[in-house]
Amino acid sequence: MGRGDLTNGQWERLEGLLPVGKKPGRPRTWTHRQLIDGIRWRTRTGAPWRDLPERYGPWDRAYDLFRRGQRDGTWKRIFxxxxxxxxxxxxxxxxxxxxxxxxRAHQHAAGGP
Known part of the structure; x- marks a missing residue:
């Protein structure tokens, strides 16, 4: 767990607010918690998505989750x-x-010739 990652208590509160997946099938390689920690890392640091550390999963998966959350209003609803x-x-x-x-500025402070 990284220094800025969600604690177990924070994750429990957040997990209840996330939408439930609709597709059954094979289990995920990267958990929602890892991807969300990656999203949080990226927004906290301002680094490019491609610089996302490997422990958070592939950068494109984290970016996809981030964008889907923006489009469908998930992040706003969670907030x-x-x-x-x-x-x-x-x-x-x-x-x-x-x-x-x-x-207030003097009238001559507006610039001009």
């Missing part, structure tokens, strides 16, 4: 459900801060 659960447990503070500073 919203996680946020709702945290809010129900009063783990989120909904403070709003408004910045009212005004920065």
């Amino acid at each position: 919203e459900q996680s946020q709702a659960k945290a809010d129900a447990k009063c783990l989120i503070t909904w403070d709003v801060s408004v910045e009212s500073t005004v920065a």
Whole structure:
């Protein structure tokens, strides 16, 4: 397990929010947990998909899972459900801060000849 990988507790909470596969058949070579850890690694580091470490599976499988989740709204749904659960447990503070500073420049600061 890498330093930034999901803990067992985090994975248990996330696993219940993931869509269930529809196709029976042979077992997966790479687990959802490995691929999602790979997706998290890639988004955290900003590295190209092709630089994904081997422990997370093939880069194209992780990318495919990432894109499917974007298209079908899986990531958004997971975010919203996680946020709702945290809010129900009063783990989120909904403070709003408004910045009212005004920065003015002299009329001649606009540039030009």
